Amino acid sequence: MNRRNFLILTSSTMAAISMPLASSPLHWETLAAVQTHLFPSDVDSPGAKEINATGYLHFVLTNDPLEREFIEKGIIYLDKIGKYTAGKPFLDLSHKEREQLLRRFEMGTNGKRWIRKMLQYILEALLTDPIYGGNPKEIGWKWLEHQAGFPRPPINKRYHLL
Amino acid sequence: MSFDVCIVGSGAGGGPVALTLAKAGYSVLVLEKGPWFTEKDFFKDELACCLRTVFTPNLRDEPHVVEVENDKGGWTRHSTYNSSWNFWNGNCVGGSSNFMSGFFHRLKPVDFRLLSTFGPIEGANVVDWPISYDDLEPYYHKVEHEVGISGKVITHPYAEPRSPDFPYPPILEHPIATYIDETCEKMGLHAIPTPRAILPYPSLGRNGCTYNGYCGSYGCASGAKGSSRAALLTRAVATGRCEIRPNTMVSRLVNDQSGKVIAVEYYEQNGKQKRVEATIYVVACQAIETARLLLRSTGPCHKNGLGNGSGLVGQNLLFAGGGAGSVHLSYAKFDKDKIRNFGPFINRTLQDWYIIDDPSFGPRQKGGIIDFVHSHPNPVARASRQLQGTNGLIWGKALKDKLKAQFTEGTYIKIEAFCDWLPNSNCHITLDPEIKDKWGLAVARIRIGFHLRNLQVGWHLAAQGAEVLRQMGAEDVISFTSGAPPTNLVAGTCRFGHNPETSVLNVDCQAHEVDNLYVTDGSFMPTGGSVPYTWTIYANAFRVADRIVEKLGGEKH
Numbered sequence: 001m002n003r004r005n006f007l008i009l010t011s012s013t014m015a016a017i018s019m020p021l022a023s024s025p026l027h028w029e030t031l032a033a034v035q036t037h038l039f040p041s042d043v044d045s046p047g048a049k050e051i052n053a054t055g056y057l058h059f060v061l062t063n064d065p066l067e068r069e070f071i072e073k074g075i076i077y078l079d080k081i082g083k084y085t086a087g088k089p090f091l092d093l094s095h096k097e098r099e100q101l102l103r104r105f106e107m108g109t110n111g112k113r114w115i116r117k118m119l120q121y122i123l124e125a126l127l128t129d130p131i132y133g134g135n136p137k138e139i140g141w142k143w144l145e146h147q148a149g150f151p152r153p154p155i156n157k158r159y160h161l162l
Numbered sequence: 163m164s165f166d167v168c169i170v171g172s173g174a175g176g177g178p179v180a181l182t183l184a185k186a187g188y189s190v191l192v193l194e195k196g197p198w199f200t201e202k203d204f205f206k207d208e209l210a211c212c213l214r215t216v217f218t219p220n221l222r223d224e225p226h227v228v229e230v231e232n233d234k235g236g237w238t239r240h241s242t243y244n245s246s247w248n249f250w251n252g253n254c255v256g257g258s259s260n261f262m263s264g265f266f267h268r269l270k271p272v273d274f275r276l277l278s279t280f281g282p283i284e285g286a287n288v289v290d291w292p293i294s295y296d297d298l299e300p301y302y303h304k305v306e307h308e309v310g311i312s313g314k315v316i317t318h319p320y321a322e323p324r325s326p327d328f329p330y331p332p333i334l335e336h337p338i339a340t341y342i343d344e345t346c347e348k349m350g351l352h353a354i355p356t357p358r359a360i361l362p363y364p365s366l367g368r369n370g371c372t373y374n375g376y377c378g379s380y381g382c383a384s385g386a387k388g389s390s391r392a393a394l395l396t397r398a399v400a401t402g403r404c405e406i407r408p409n410t411m412v413s414r415l416v417n418d419q420s421g422k423v424i425a426v427e428y429y430e431q432n433g434k435q436k437r438v439e440a441t442i443y444v445v446a447c448q449a450i451e452t453a454r455l456l457l458r459s460t461g462p463c464h465k466n467g468l469g470n471g472s473g474l475v476g477q478n479l480l481f482a483g484g485g486a487g488s489v490h491l492s493y494a495k496f497d498k499d500k501i502r503n504f505g506p507f508i509n510r511t512l513q514d515w516y517i518i519d520d521p522s523f524g525p526r527q528k529g530g531i532i533d534f535v536h537s538h539p540n541p542v543a544r545a546s547r548q549l550q551g552t553n554g555l556i557w558g559k560a561l562k563d564k565l566k567a568q569f570t571e572g573t574y575i576k577i578e579a580f581c582d583w584l585p586n587s588n589c590h591i592t593l594d595p596e597i598k599d600k601w602g603l604a605v606a607r608i609r610i611g612f613h614l615r616n617l618q619v620g621w622h623l624a625a626q627g628a629e630v631l632r633q634m635g636a637e638d639v640i641s642f643t644s645g646a647p648p649t650n651l652v653a654g655t656c657r658f659g660h661n662p663e664t665s666v667l668n669v670d671c672q673a674h675e676v677d678n679l680y681v682t683d684g685s686f687m688p689t690g691g692s693v694p695y696t697w698t699i700y701a702n703a704f705r706v707a708d709r710i711v712e713k714l715g716g717e718k719h
């Protein structure tokens with residue numbers, strides 16, 4: 001596929017593609033792989049896995065149906081482009097191929113918005129109160145030497161319950 | 163049942179009226195579109211305060227429409243749904259005042275007489291106020307005691323005349339304040355402890371500040387912050403004469419052939435429409451929503467909106483003008499233990515450029531103030547700002563390295579410079595003809611035109627602040643200005659004045675054309691002064707409340 005067509009494809013609105021929206025295990029596995037790529041683990045610092053980015057994203061999407069639709073369409077679409085350009089699903093791509101695919105995805109308006117949201121939720125999993133499922137045992141706060149405020153939210157006063 | 167007074171909006175403009183009237187023996191009803199939270203609902207939870215819509219409406223349901231100038235000299239419109247703009251600032255009992263930082267400054271005598279002091283400015287609708295500083299001074303003083311303001315009087319060339327010292331000493335200070343003081347002294351400047359609407363210790367039936375480092379944008383769990391709810395409405399309700407109805411969206415002030423308001427029409431949370439009657443009606447929905455409510459409350463005598471014979475309802479919208487900056491204090495250079503200290507406030511203000519009398523800058527003119535504050539500690543917001551690189555988004559190891567450096571190698575301080583947002587004919591509110599909110603009511607269309615002078619003065623002030631911090635040894639010093647308004651500091655849209663043709667409200671903030679209608683939020687301000695507005699909003703609302711008591715026949719007991 002030439003670059004021009006690709007740009008047209010990625011910037012067309014995702015909403016136009018009709019896809020089944022059941023959150024199959026496949027999508028979650030792919031979403032988790034994208035998160036790991038965007039925020040890898042290191043010996044001296046937590047990555048997507050350690051901060052429970054996937055569990056956190058699950059919490060967010062459960063409470064926001066419109067957002068869930070956007071994230072799911074995005075991951076299906078990303079995977080589709082991967083299959084189209086590299087002939088493989090995202091999960092089978094090498095690190096380099098994943099990087100190339102995401103960088104290409106970033107060139108479309110919706111692709112960029114989608115990646116930015118994925119990054120935003122990773123940062124939320126890293127730095128919001130552990131009561132929401134991310135930042136287990138304050139691993140993100142500890143890594144960045146961050147001092148939280150008080151009083152901290154108890155389970156029955158999480159934002160979606162207020 | 164009919165009330166003596168019905169107040170729409172429970173924030174800084176509504177609270178003083180509710181308290182004064184209830185204390186004077188009158189029955190008061192406060193209608194508030196948002197829920198009623200208390201200290202027990204406020205936590206240091208960045209998701210609740212700042213990343214989701216808990217204390218403000220969901221923009222899918224209640225957007226605004228913003229108009230900004232484009233390169234071709236025309237105006238480009240977009241809905242705030244799915245944009246980075248949000249003009250809601252806190253919609254619950256107590257309004258935005260629950261979430262303010264409480265930096266409190268008075269206006270100065272010159273702010274009441276800008277036109278006669280400095281003359282007209284082309285392209286700006288500058289006027290003198292119909293009252294003077296002396297008329298408001300007793301009420302500024304009253305707010306210090308009723309709301310609880312901490313501070314310390316420092317003599318300096320632009321200090322305003324005032325009643326005796328603050329009732330509360332300054333709140334605890336961060337070691338950086340001392341560095342600033344030392345630098346300013348060397349430079350011949352006057353660093354002032356910023357007055358704050360925060361109690362340093364328990365008083366007025368509320369707790370003192372707990373100094374946990376997260377204040378602005380957060381509801382206060384201790385009650386130390388002088389919100390309209392904690393400081394005023396709780397006491398109004400305690401009189402037994404003030405009822406607050408939360409989750410009540412006022413859709414219209416119903417008016418009849420006489421031109422007077424006869425009822426308030428509102429929606430309950432379940433969508434049911436109701437009416438309630440009162441003798442006097444007070445609107446305090448914050449400048450934008452106040453104008454929107456008046457504009458949609460048409461009637462037989464008010465075809466263009468309630469009290470809008472002048473055509474000025476919604477016009478001369480004000481934000482806070484100014485500039486900003488940020489600097490880095492590295493742990494390599496400054497004592498880490500000292501500057502990492504987290505909780506107490508930097509709390510320093512400079513007013514040395516309140517009037518700029520510097521031929522190299524231009525003719526003698528109004529300047530403003532400079533506040534030094536900690537960069538907001540919200541970690542997700544801070545981390546998100548690292549995402550955008552010059553060639554696209556940053557992720558992977560590069561992002562992690564950037565985060566580590568940003569969070570662990572020093573402290574950031576912000577410079578906030580405030581100057582007048584000059585009132586002008588391209589900054590206003592109208593009703594959007596197309597977009598409706600979830601109740602089917604036309605949303606406010608906000609045109610944001612700014613005067614070039616804002617940028618010049620804002621830039622100048624921010625640069626002066628930056629120079630102080632540079633001299634102090636700060637690194638990565640940047641200062642800038644922008645025409646984009648701070649959406650949390652809003653006033654204007656119903657300016658007061660003597661002449662019904664050139665103002666919406668009279669000296670008492672009563673609508674020229676509607677005998678039983680008052681407006682008590684920041685809408686009355688014809689010019690904004692070069693400080694955040696809330697102390698002035700509180701003071702004026704107490705002043706107007708006294709006028710309303712007089713109108714109703716004085717104190718009842």
Ligand SMILES: Cc1cc2nc3c(=O)[nH]c(=O)nc-3n(C[C@H](O)[C@H](O)[C@H](O)COP(=O)(O)OP(=O)(O)OC[C@H]3O[C@@H](n4cnc5c(N)ncnc54)[C@H](O)[C@@H]3O)c2cc1C
Binds near residue numbers: 170176253412695697
């Ligand atoms: C994060 C933040 C920091 C701030 N920091 C400072 C500071 O340091 N210093 C300072 O001076 N100021 C500060 N402010 C500004 C300050 O909060 C406002 O100036 C002040 O609260 C304005 O008072 P108001 O009565 O106009 O509006 P609000 O206090 O917002 O009250 C208006 C109320 O009316 C309600 N309402 C609106 N429409 C309707 C309707 N149709 N029916 C029923 N109810 C309605 C709203 O829900 C709201 O509760 C800050 C604000 C924010 C958000």
Ligand code: SF4
Binds near residue numbers: 386
């Ligand atoms: S306790 Fe102090 S720092 Fe915390 S919100 Fe209240 S006033 Fe602000």
